Amino acid sequence: MSAEIDSENLLSRASELIDLAIKAGADKADAVVIRSSSRSVSVRLGKVEGTEASESDDFALRVFVGNRVASVSANPGFDIKVLAERAVSMAKVSPEDPYACLADEANLAQTYPDLELYDPTEVSTDQLRDAALAAEQAALDVQGVTNSSGAGASAGAGGLVLVTSHGFSGSYMGSRFGHSVSVIAGEGTKMERDYDFDSRLYYADLDDAALIGRRAGERVVKRINPRQVDTGSNVTVVFDPRIARGFVGTIAGAINGASVARKTSFLRDKMGQQVLKSGLHITDDPLIVRGSSSRPFDGEGVSGERMVMIEDGVLKHWFLSTSTGRELGLQTNGRGVRGGTSVTPASTNLALEPGDIDPQDLIRQIGNGFYVTELIGQGTNMITGEYSRGATGFWIENGELSFAVSEVTIASNLKDMFMRLTPANDIDRKFGVASPTIAIEGMTLAGR
Structure with missing residues (x-):
């Protein structure tokens, strides 16, 4: 994968976008660049069905004029001056939002760790094809498997560059590799389908494609009749x-501060109360080295830390971004996720211990x-x-x-x-x- 962030260039461009927004009348602003590249191969019954490749840089600018906020996004090649002026013009006519804001300067990450999230291993299209074929064949070789729904292999990378008008500037990269297969056992109206997959940050950590196929085949055969x-x-x-x-993801949704603020969580009134059996713990840690959902800082430039969200069965924390925290009268805990032009709270490496x-x-x-x-x-x-x-x-x-x-x-x-x-x-x-x-x-x- 050739998706290494040219961080100096992108940081410079994001900084220039911020400066232009301030000159156009914004009180404060932040700019983010989300870089992504991916390549995948899908096969079925021994033949390649599709090969896909993509690469993109998506720029997003968020500006604040008093309590009014607007966001715009664009692809590379845009006129950054026009984009900045458009964002400020939109903000001036937007309704006031008392909670929309940048993260407090005191909460911004001054330094952040290298979490080893990026594996530069180059995986060719031929290697992806061979892995997908091997997974499918191993599944078809299991006695009782009668057909294939297909198999796939993928390699991708993504990165985030974030610059704010109050002093934060940072970037990081992450990679992702995957193998998957889905097969069928039985005939006619008695057919059953099952699957298996693996997804890792580092290519060498992936389960062998044939092992994944064999597991899928064994799983589906057990489901016959x-x-x-x-x-x-x-x-x-x-x-x-x-x-x-x-199911644990459902727990995460119930303790998401955005759901609590909207009153759409059945746990919204349970802070400090018993919500799981005594002795049970739910943890969330964004700083695990090579962790699947690790990040050195969140979508607002805040570093999170390991938290016990539910301790000994008692609810201790919500997942919070800055604006959601404000709405609830609390401080962010570094769980803001940038989704294009918005920031919402979400879990990182979540675990039911x-x-x-x-x-x-x-x-x-x-x-x-x-x-x-x-x-x-x-x-x-x-x-x-x-x-x-x-x-x-x-x-x-x-x-x-x-x-x-x-x-x-x-x-x-x-x-x-x-x-x-x-x-x-x-x-x-x-x-x-x-x-x-x-x-x-x-x-x-x-x-x-």
């Missing part, structure tokens, strides 16, 4: 780690229950906490996974689910959201 099970009102449901990661029980022992202790490997639909109400999702997986019988299950629905309220959650000890921290296997007692299962 699923059954329905009887409806039950007090079922223990176990979430496979890749499903558990999504593991328990001390092996997942096999956890399942054995349950006796009978439901092990979920896939969820269907979007039945989660973040305002009330009501939760209802279609699910497939395996029935747990006498402490062991027995037969495949499909066409069932699991339901509860997230407040109750959080308080009945038990984590295993098998956490894998390679993704931006990390979770071990989790068991949740007392759920309703709607089956036959």
